[in-house]
Amino acid sequence: MLIINADDLGADVSRNAGIFEAIEAGVVTAASILVNGPAFRDVLQRIASTNCDRVSFGVHLNLTEGMPLSPGLKFITGPDGCFCGKAEGHRRLMQSGDAALEEEIWQECAAQITALRDAGIRIDHADGHQHVHIFPAVINSTLRAGRVFGIPWIRIPEEPPPSDSMDQNNRVLAEEAETFCRLAAAAHVRIHESSMRMTDHFRGLYLKGRMSLSRLEGTLRTLPAGLTELMVHPGRVSTGPAEGPFSSFSHGDRAKELDVLMDRHFRLMLTRYHIRLTPFPEVRD
Numbered sequence: 001m002l003i004i005n006a007d008d009l010g011a012d013v014s015r016n017a018g019i020f021e022a023i024e025a026g027v028v029t030a031a032s033i034l035v036n037g038p039a040f041r042d043v044l045q046r047i048a049s050t051n052c053d054r055v056s057f058g059v060h061l062n063l064t065e066g067m068p069l070s071p072g073l074k075f076i077t078g079p080d081g082c083f084c085g086k087a088e089g090h091r092r093l094m095q096s097g098d099a100a101l102e103e104e105i106w107q108e109c110a111a112q113i114t115a116l117r118d119a120g121i122r123i124d125h126a127d128g129h130q131h132v133h134i135f136p137a138v139i140n141s142t143l144r145a146g147r148v149f150g151i152p153w154i155r156i157p158e159e160p161p162p163s164d165s166m167d168q169n170n171r172v173l174a175e176e177a178e179t180f181c182r183l184a185a186a187a188h189v190r191i192h193e194s195s196m197r198m199t200d201h202f203r204g205l206y207l208k209g210r211m212s213l214s215r216l217e218g219t220l221r222t223l224p225a226g227l228t229e230l231m232v233h234p235g236r237v238s239t240g241p242a243e244g245p246f247s248s249f250s251h252g253d254r255a256k257e258l259d260v261l262m263d264r265h266f267r268l269m270l271t272r273y274h275i276r277l278t279p280f281p282e283v284r285d
Contacts, residue, residue, distance in 0.1 A: 001278045002220075002270075003199065003229045004261070005030040005155075007060060008129070010037030011235075018235035018258045020046050023055055027261045028234070029279045032060035032127050035112040036069055044119050056279035058125035058153070059113050061142070063132050064089030069111040075101045076108065086130060096136035106141040113149050124280045126196075127155035131180045134187045146196035153280045154196040155229060158184035162206045162218070177205035200224070204231030211257045213265055220273050227281070234258035 006019045009031045016039050022028035033043055047057070063076055064083050076092060078084050084092065095101060116123055126142055127133055133142040133155070145151055157180045184202075191198060203219050211232075219230070235254035260266060270277065 001227050002223070002275050003030050003056070003227070003278060003280060004028050004232055005032060005056075005058075005125075005127075005229055006232050006234055007032050007127075008034055008037070008233060008235075009057075009060070010034035010040040010043045012037070012238055013039045013042050014238040015039070015235035015254065016042050016046060018254060020050060021236075022234050022258060022261050023052065024050065025262055026054075026277070027266065028232070029054065029277050030056040030058065030125065030229075032058045032125070033116060033121070034060050034062055034129060035115050036062055036066050038066075044121075047121065054279055056124035056153075057121050058127060058280075059116050059123055059145075059151070060127060060129050061109055061112060061133050061138070062129040063093060063105065063108060063138065064130055068108050069115060070104075070108045073104055073108065075104045089132070090130070090135070093132055093135040093137045098137065101137055102140055105138055106144060109138075109141045109145055110148070113145055113151070117149065123149065123151050125153035125155065126151045127157075131155075131157050131183070134180070134183045136183075136186075139187050139190055143190060143194040143196060146194060152195075152197055154191060154198060155202065155231075156184045156187065156191065156198045157181065157202055157205055157231070159202050159205055162215075173209050174206065177208075180205060199229045200226030201228040202231070203228055207231075208233060209253050211253070211260050213260055213263060213269075216260055216266065217269050220269050220275060223273070223275065227278075232257055232261065234261055 006028045008015055009019050010033050019028060019031055064086050067082055068077060076083060083089055126145060132138050201224055207215060233254055234257045237255050
């Protein structure tokens with residue numbers, strides 16, 4: 001079984017439009033919501049007007065870009081009150097054992113989850129923008145959120161590297177993927193001891209920025225038995241001016257991923273390899 005989970009829902013209206021195209025076509029079965037994204041309200045309107053009975057929605061915890069929901073933060077924000085950006089944010093979140101930092105992270109994570117739940121969205125899974133949810137300073141808050149808010153599933157972004165070589169343009173993405181895999185492996189024991197569940201497998205780290213029908217088929221053809229989450233980043237390219245912390249998200253790679261998922265050959269692949277799409281399964285105690 002395969003969960004196709006679209007990240008960054010709420011980044012902008014064009015991203016939302018592309019993801020909902022894929023939802024309505026039945027090729028995206030889950031989506032992770034940026035609660036502090038500028039198009040969050042647009043997400044809620046689209047959910048209300050779309051049949052989402054076979055779609056899981058989750059929180060895409062964001063601690064690096066844009067404005068936080070909590071006031072008065074000082075450890076994970078800059079002088080302007082915004083998050084510190086990717087590089088500096090990651091540096092801070094790689095720390096462990098800092099109680100004050102972790103308490104501030106919990107405050108913001110809880111605010112994002114509460115805002116999503118108060119909007120009437122059932123939260124089926126938790127993951128992180130740039131996978132921050134498994135960073136050393138954040139993993140305690142992620143697992144606490146699972147317990148406090150009853151979130152059943154957590155993403156573990158860990159997968160074997162691809163057999164094909166990465167070109168120089170994608171080498172940075174590959175190095176990032178290797179870092180995320182190491183962090184995921186380190187989080188395994190903690191998660192096994194928690195109330196949250198992981199899928200059996202994860203894919204998508206090495207497809208980001210290089211999605212094609214042939215590469216996707218290579219992924220599908222070699223899927224192991226069990227439940228797999230496939231992370232995707234579909235969307236439409238914004239026709240307006242590029243503004244704000246998430247403006248770089250609506251570029252050609254997003255439209256390319258959407259085109260691949262919407263291609264009739266993708267559905268043929270699912271049939272050929274006997275793959276059934278599913279949302280995150282309901283968890284019963």
